[in-house]
Amino acid sequence: MSFAAPLFLWYFLPAVLLATWILPHGARNGVVAVSSLAFYAVGGKEFVLLLLALIAVNYAAGLAIGALPRRHRKALLAATIVVDLAVLAVWKYAGFASTVVHSIASTAGLGDTRVISLILPIGISFFTFHHLSYVVDVYRGIRAPMRNPLTFVTYIAMFPQLVAGPIVRYHEIADQLRDARRHRLADFADGFPRFAWGLFKKVAIADSLAPIADAAFAVPDPSSATAWIGALAYTGQIYFDFSGYSDMAIGLGTMLGLRLPENFARPYSAVSVTDFWRRWHQSLSRWFRDYLYVPLGGNRGGTYRTYRNLSIVFLTTGLWHGAAWTFVLWGAYHGLLLIIERATGLGRSTRWAGPRRAITFLLVVFGWVLFRAESLPAAGRMLHVMVNPLQGWGISPDVALLLSGHRTALLLLVIASAFLPATWVTGRVIDGLQESPLWARRSVRAAALVIAPYAAVVAVAGTFSPFLYFQF
Incomplete structure (x- = not known):
């Protein structure tokens, strides 16, 4: 469902706002959670089941990571990340990978290979990053895990940002989800x-x-x-x-x-291009900075490692946007421009x-x-x-x-x-x-x-x- 569609403007949004106004303030998360799943089901249809399955996996993982001794948390975090990324890889990149394999096989005379064609679930890149943010923030001890499953559904499936962002990191909104504001008309x-x-x-x-x-x-x-x-x-x-x-x-x-x-x-x-990425899709830039660039070492390991980390981040940024060589080259292009600006000082001038x-x-x-x-x-x-x-x-x-x-x-x-x-x-x-x-x-x-x-x-x-x- 699009925000610009008549169904949303004339029926869905007024109904959700009316429900949040007339029900007790403590019911807000329930209203948002249920309406968000309905919102996704209209456009995503059966993929709402995939969304619910991932919500269940990450909710359980968050509770377990919060309860386990520190020495066991890392293995569970790694397993959860593998599950989230595996789902993203299958639905978003299996077709692209099979096309590349088919092209190589045909060129090498190895015969035809099957090209996979899957329908892309709406917003999968966004809700995958929300799940990853959640389990990593819990693992780092930045925020405690959500114990109320309805509140967790509200965070992941919140319809304003569900299918196209902004990417809301868990620690940015955890306190807001626990405290329903009472100033409804304001x-x-x-x-x-x-x-x-x-x-x-x-x-x-x-x-x-x-x-x-x-x-x-x-x-x-x-x-x-x-x-x-x-x-x-x-x-x-x-x-x-x-x-x-x-x-x-x-x-x-x-x-x-x-x-x-x-x-x-x-x-x-x-x-500068460096300045551009401080201004464009800021929530994605912050996500990659905190959950990929910094864990890779950021700019702490010398010039070579800094450039390597920037290259990895922007190749990943390109792939995150789409499974095609055009997106890969777009990411590489921006990564190269940032490296040039960093090497010449133009990014700071x-x-x-x-x-x-x-x-x-x-x-x-x-x-x-x-x-x-x-x-x-x-x-x-x-x-x-x-x-x-x-x-x-x-x-x-x-x-x-x-x-x-x-x-x-x-x-x-x-x-x-x-x-x-x-x-x-x-x-x-x-x-x-x-x-x-x-x-x-x-x-x-x-x-x-x-x-x-x-x-x-x-x-x-x-x-x-x-x-x-x-x-x-």
């Missing part, structure tokens, strides 16, 4: 503007740019102009789509009395902010071509014409047909976003309303009452477009 007033803004970003901006990107990337032999238009359209689409989802998730969490972590901080205003923003933005755009392309040859063709202006500036008819006035304006907005103040983050402005003057709070809430119905009407009238990160 929570709704705080969370609704953030939800409305995210809905607007998704349906009015991301979904307007999506047809341009789809048309441009579908051209088999694009010109330089077509390639640049498609790359910029996708650059805007993925940001407004994913950050819009995160805004909606944070707003929904606030309405339910839960404070979810921020996920974006104007990433296209970054002055604060000079020449304007030119460095422009260069960083271009590097990120090139990366999105790898991320979006259907194959490495298709990405190579597009990147080739983007850096070679002699390939022609005629626009493909299918793309030109889509370049209406407002879509052209949105493309310009994508470029302009790289030069807007890096500290002006809309989500933080909205969330800081509690400390703002009364007129500011009323103005933003009044704007939300206009934006939300408009965005809802656009969502109903337009073609249904699922959030991009649902596929990860």
Whole structure:
């Protein structure tokens, strides 16, 4: 179920909010747990059973890790991690691995091998990382294990962040889950503007740019102009789509009395690729830092090991996003850029902010071509014409047909976003309303009452477009 779908906007969300308002505050976790499983079952169907099975395994493992002597905890933690990653590997990577084996076998003349094709459970990468966060935090003694199974289901299956994040580490929300807030109407007033803004970003901006990107990337032999238009359209689409989802998730969490972590901080205003990863998908960056980069040794083992650890993290980041060579190369590309910045000191420099923003933005755009392309040859063709202006500036008819006035304006907005103040983050402005003057709070809430119905009407009238990160 999508946050932008009529079923969610007109029926599911009002029903959940009404239940949390009229029932005792102690019933909040039960309402969220049951409604979240129903939410997942609508889109994930029978995979809700897989989700429940993993919840049961990790809940039991958390209790056992918390009760066992220290010398036995490590083995149980390792076994639980193996189970979680094995499930992720089978459902997400078995098809990719079988395709690679088939290609090698065919090239070597060893005959045909079977190519596995499995349906990817929605949000499996996200709830796997939530499970891993839980058992590792319990093992480290950062937080005690959840003893109430309903509360644990609430953490893992919480519908605002279940299928596309933000990735909420257990220690970030454990205390909130144990203490149901009583300020229900105040929570709704705080969370609704953030939800409305995210809905607007998704349906009015991301979904307007999506047809341009789809048309441009579908051209088999694009010109330089077509390639640049498609790359910029996708650059805007993925940001407004994913950050819009995160805004909606944070707003929904606030309405339910839960404070979810921020996920974006104007990433296209970054002055380096290092800075970009501090601003883009922040919850994923923090997760990899705390549960992979630091355990590998971080930057404590000298230059070689630091570069090795960065390479491992970003190859894993690429694979986490998708089982395809394009994602692997995208992760390797960003890892190489970070290594170069660390080696040259460019990642720490604060000079020449304007030119460095422009260069960083271009590097990120090139990366999105790898991320979006259907194959490495298709990405190579597009990147080739983007850096070679002699390939022609005629626009493909299918793309030109889509370049209406407002879509052209949105493309310009994508470029302009790289030069807007890096500290002006809309989500933080909205969330800081509690400390703002009364007129500011009323103005933003009044704007939300206009934006939300408009965005809802656009969502109903337009073609249904699922959030991009649902596929990860």
